Amino acid sequence: MVRIQDLTFEEYISEERIFARTSQLAKKINVDFEGKNPIFLGILNGSFMFLSELFKQITIECEVSFLKVSSYENQTSTGKVRELIGLNKSIDNRPVIIVEDIVDTGHTLAFIKDKISSFSPSKVSVMTLLHKVAATKIPHELDYVGFEIDNIFVVGFGLDYNELGRNHRCILAKS
Numbered sequence: 001m002v003r004i005q006d007l008t009f010e011e012y013i014s015e016e017r018i019f020a021r022t023s024q025l026a027k028k029i030n031v032d033f034e035g036k037n038p039i040f041l042g043i044l045n046g047s048f049m050f051l052s053e054l055f056k057q058i059t060i061e062c063e064v065s066f067l068k069v070s071s072y073e074n075q076t077s078t079g080k081v082r083e084l085i086g087l088n089k090s091i092d093n094r095p096v097i098i099v100e101d102i103v104d105t106g107h108t109l110a111f112i113k114d115k116i117s118s119f120s121p122s123k124v125s126v127m128t129l130l131h132k133v134a135a136t137k138i139p140h141e142l143d144y145v146g147f148e149i150d151n152i153f154v155v156g157f158g159l160d161y162n163e164l165g166r167n168h169r170c171i172l173a174k175s
């Protein structure tokens, strides 16, 4: 059992299973994108651990870059304003692989895909380590999924609870 602030968590997906699945996904990418020089776009912060493990096993010509979605409360309205930081013309006419740690409601991915499309990538593929299927409000075509998980709160391997717990080597689920 692991305690983070007021919550307790139990191991849900072991480090071994994460590594084995990540290797399978990397092998598939190496085949699917051979000769296509894709750019991996990691979505910060959560994807950093998954992307670094994946990227070590990519053997084709490729690039890596990172994007951050910043959210802040608008001073003049109640709405949340979101902004995508780090996008530039390097994705013009290139195949892009968005790399996420988790697709939960699907709102973040919808926002990212919309912003990216204005840069005219030749193709946009999505890879996510986790997909919380029953929580999804905006369905997406997910090209590479590590694990479909239950509708429970998870931390570890890059995922956080109040910014804590990202450093755990496995995925932990709330008890």
Ligand SMILES: O=P(O)(O)OC[C@H]1O[C@H](OP(=O)(O)OP(=O)(O)O)[C@H](O)[C@@H]1O
Binding pocket: 043, 044, 045, 046, 047, 100, 101, 102, 103, 104, 105, 106, 107, 108, 109, 159, 160
């Ligand atoms: O499908 P959704 O319901 O939109 O949730 C998924 C998003 O939530 C998390 O990011 P978060 O905004 O918590 O930032 P973080 O990666 O820095 O933890 C996660 O990394 C995804 O980007």
